[in-house]
Amino acid sequence: MATSTAKKSKFHTFADVQERLGNIPEARILSFPAPGTATVQDLLDSSITGDRGCELVEGILVQKAMGFHDDYIGSWLIHLFLTYLDTNNLGAVSGAQGLIRFKLDLVRVPDVAFIRWDSVEDPDEIENPAGAFLEYPPDLAVEVLSPGNTRKEMEIKLGEYAKAGVKLVWYVDPERKEVDVFPKANAKRKQTFDINGTLDGGDVLPGFTLPVAKIFEKRAPAKKPGKKGKPNGKR
Numbered sequence: 001m002a003t004s005t006a007k008k009s010k011f012h013t014f015a016d017v018q019e020r021l022g023n024i025p026e027a028r029i030l031s032f033p034a035p036g037t038a039t040v041q042d043l044l045d046s047s048i049t050g051d052r053g054c055e056l057v058e059g060i061l062v063q064k065a066m067g068f069h070d071d072y073i074g075s076w077l078i079h080l081f082l083t084y085l086d087t088n089n090l091g092a093v094s095g096a097q098g099l100i101r102f103k104l105d106l107v108r109v110p111d112v113a114f115i116r117w118d119s120v121e122d123p124d125e126i127e128n129p130a131g132a133f134l135e136y137p138p139d140l141a142v143e144v145l146s147p148g149n150t151r152k153e154m155e156i157k158l159g160e161y162a163k164a165g166v167k168l169v170w171y172v173d174p175e176r177k178e179v180d181v182f183p184k185a186n187a188k189r190k191q192t193f194d195i196n197g198t199l200d201g202g203d204v205l206p207g208f209t210l211p212v213a214k215i216f217e218k219r220a221p222a223k224k225p226g227k228k229g230k231p232n233g234k235r
Contacts, residue, residue: 009036
């Protein structure tokens with residue numbers, strides 16, 4: 001890893017790093033390799049990233065902001081997409097470990113991503129990529145917002161999706177119970193759907209519809225009378 005730290009970073013100060021990332025919490029920025037010098041090899045090195053799910057942004061290793069509830073919603077969305085795709089074999093879905101390389105030093109991991117088979121010349125490159133990354137932008141990128149995300153961070157990420165040619169972006173906000181939809185990742189075309197609204201897949205997922213309420217619906221059974229304390233016996 002010494003070769004990484006020996007490289008010169010394009011960021012002169014930590015403030016420059018913070019600005020590039022959208023003023024995210026410092027705890028999400030890995031200090032080794034030095035911000036601005038990390039490589040895709042470092043991203044894939046578990047001795048560096050540990051059990052943290054990270055993205056690579058211009059040589060900076062950035063931990064994704066995510067908790068159990070956010071991942072739960074992302075997994076539920078994957079299930080809903082796969083149910084549709086069972087009878088509409090249009091493409092492939094990935095989750096919060098699906099690395100997508102947009103540029104040499106930019107690897108993002110949408111919480112949910114969908115790419116159509118007909119978006120590439122050889123669909124086998126989606127189902128069986130040669131390396132650890134999908135080398136094509138998804139047609140749909142879904143981000144489940146976490147308290148650790150900043151508004152600026154998500155604006156920056158949206159801009160990256162736009163430059164990459166992502167056709168549809170959803171920002172799912174569990175706190176507001178709303179979904180912001182960005183056709184072609186264009187902030188000016190933003191539409192916000194609340195709990196009474198219904199999403200659709202447009203040209204990306206034709207015929208797919210999803211009531212926003214279904215994303216946030218309570219699925220756990222009611223607590224049985226007489227049950228007290230936590231499952232491990234602690235009070």
